[in-house]
Amino acid sequence: MTKADITGERLLRIAAKLFREKGYAQTTVRDIARVARMKPGSLYYHYPSKEKLLESVIDRGFNTILNAVSEAVNSLPPDAPAKQRLRAAVAAHLRANFEYGDYAVPGKQLLDRVPAALRRKYMRARDQYDALWRDLFEAASAEGAFRAESSGGIARMFVLGSLNWTVEWVNPGRKSFESLADAFVDLVYFGLAPREGERQAASPPLARRA
Amino acid sequence: MTKADITGERLLRIAAKLFREKGYAQTTVRDIARVARMKPGSLYYHYPSKEKLLESVIDRGFNTILNAVSEAVNSLPPDAPAKQRLRAAVAAHLRANFEYGDYAVPGKQLLDRVPAALRRKYMRARDQYDALWRDLFEAASAEGAFRAESSGGIARMFVLGSLNWTVEWVNPGRKSFESLADAFVDLVYFGLAPREGERQAASPPLARRA
DNA sequence: CCTACCGATCGGTAGG
DNA sequence: CCTACCGATCGGTAGG
Numbered sequence: 001m002t003k004a005d006i007t008g009e010r011l012l013r014i015a016a017k018l019f020r021e022k023g024y025a026q027t028t029v030r031d032i033a034r035v036a037r038m039k040p041g042s043l044y045y046h047y048p049s050k051e052k053l054l055e056s057v058i059d060r061g062f063n064t065i066l067n068a069v070s071e072a073v074n075s076l077p078p079d080a081p082a083k084q085r086l087r088a089a090v091a092a093h094l095r096a097n098f099e100y101g102d103y104a105v106p107g108k109q110l111l112d113r114v115p116a117a118l119r120r121k122y123m124r125a126r127d128q129y130d131a132l133w134r135d136l137f138e139a140a141s142a143e144g145a146f147r148a149e150s151s152g153g154i155a156r157m158f159v160l161g162s163l164n165w166t167v168e169w170v171n172p173g174r175k176s177f178e179s180l181a182d183a184f185v186d187l188v189y190f191g192l193a194p195r196e197g198e199r200q201a202a203s204p205p206l207a208r209r210a
Numbered sequence: 211m212t213k214a215d216i217t218g219e220r221l222l223r224i225a226a227k228l229f230r231e232k233g234y235a236q237t238t239v240r241d242i243a244r245v246a247r248m249k250p251g252s253l254y255y256h257y258p259s260k261e262k263l264l265e266s267v268i269d270r271g272f273n274t275i276l277n278a279v280s281e282a283v284n285s286l287p288p289d290a291p292a293k294q295r296l297r298a299a300v301a302a303h304l305r306a307n308f309e310y311g312d313y314a315v316p317g318k319q320l321l322d323r324v325p326a327a328l329r330r331k332y333m334r335a336r337d338q339y340d341a342l343w344r345d346l347f348e349a350a351s352a353e354g355a356f357r358a359e360s361s362g363g364i365a366r367m368f369v370l371g372s373l374n375w376t377v378e379w380v381n382p383g384r385k386s387f388e389s390l391a392d393a394f395v396d397l398v399y400f401g402l403a404p405r406e407g408e409r410q411a412a413s414p415p416l417a418r419r420a
Numbered sequence: 421c422c423t424a425c426c427g428a429t430c431g432g433t434a435g436g
Numbered sequence: 437c438c439t440a441c442c443g444a445t446c447g448g449t450a451g452g
Contacts, residue, residue, distance in 0.1 A: 161375025
């Protein structure tokens with residue numbers, strides 16, 4: 001790895017963080033250069049344009065998440081039940097989005113604002129990721145996990161929606177990604193209601209928090 | 211309503227749409243003026259700044275959603291069960307976000323990028339909305355709807371996350387907001403698994419879509 | 421990777 | 437609501 005490669009990687013990391021925090025348009029090349037302790041013009045020795053920098057960030061984010069989730073699923077035995085595969089995928093998605101959120105979040109926010117030339121590329125990438133999840137839910141449906149066949153699509157929307165939202169509130173210190181994944185998948189498989197015979201007595205309302 | 215009021219409202223609607231489609235920073239006052247068929251400088255007769263225009267959009271979005279959901283809940287009989295109140299809130303949230311998405315979406319995206327002076331105001335607004343949902347889920351928890359007390363918080367995160375995600379995929383023509391709300395609330399109460407005695411035989415995988 | 425710089429565009433204003 | 441305009445800032449470049 002050459003010195004220029006290292007600096008390029010450093011610029012990518014800085015740009016990813018700023019794009020996530022302030023948004024692409026609100027981040028100037030001068031912002032990035034300042035954090036990197038170089039002059040604004042010097043940045044163009046490493047990247048030909050601000051837009052190319054964004055593209056690299058989004059590419060990195062997409063590839064990282066996709067690889068993390070597919071590897072988690074593929075490392076299971078081929079005959080693993082759908083529920084277990086789903087659980088592994090959810091946990092991997094949560095962990096990857098937490099660890100590489102700076103790269104992954106800008107892509108989510110900017111998919112429809114990126115120049116038309118790049119949009120098709122990213123639409124295809126998103127479809128690729130969606131297909132991975134569609135397979136997982138169709139396998140669960142094929143195992144008879146859902147009441148109606150249509151539930152597979154509904155379940156996918158619920159899970160993907162909730163997963164994307166976790167970036168906003170998950171505190172990884174309190175619950176492990178694995179236990180959170182269990183909660184997600186159990187919700188789809190069983191709901192949150194008490195099982196037969198263990199329905200709790202109605203308890204008094206919790207004290208309102210301040 | 212004076213003529214200036216009407217134009218002001220028209221500018222607000224145009225700005226909301228552009229902010230949602232292109233983002234705040236990517237939208238110029240010249241864009242807004244062009245759509246409104248006026249000169250860029252004329253816009254300042256109606257709004258003192260681009261930022262004040264954004265503030266008006268976010269205010270409108272927040273107030274509209276909050277009012278729609280609280281009215282839906284409050285119009286039920288005071289002794290209505292928690293599940294029914296939850297269902298009404300979900301349906302109202304879905305409908306309001308679909309009908310007034312141009313006003314509501316910019317606020318979601320920009321909460322943390324708005325000038326610090328306004329941020330506190332919007333953090334309070336969001337807390338107010340969260341409190342409404344917390345009450346609903348705590349009431350459900352108090353009725354014994356969940357296995358564990360902690361499920362109330364988990365359920366809220368699931369539902370709010372999924373709800374916010376629906377803006378990306380819901381086609382309101384195919385399913386009514388009411389039936390979608392039922393699916394959401396049933397997922398939390400019962401999951402998507404078959405009930406006892408109605409578990410389906412495993413069916414062959416669905417044909418992959420093209 | 422720096423110095424020095426440019427054309428374009430931006431939000432906003434004065435005066436009518 | 438328009439005309440005419442300004443200072444600031446932006447992404448980017450030439451030459452070293």
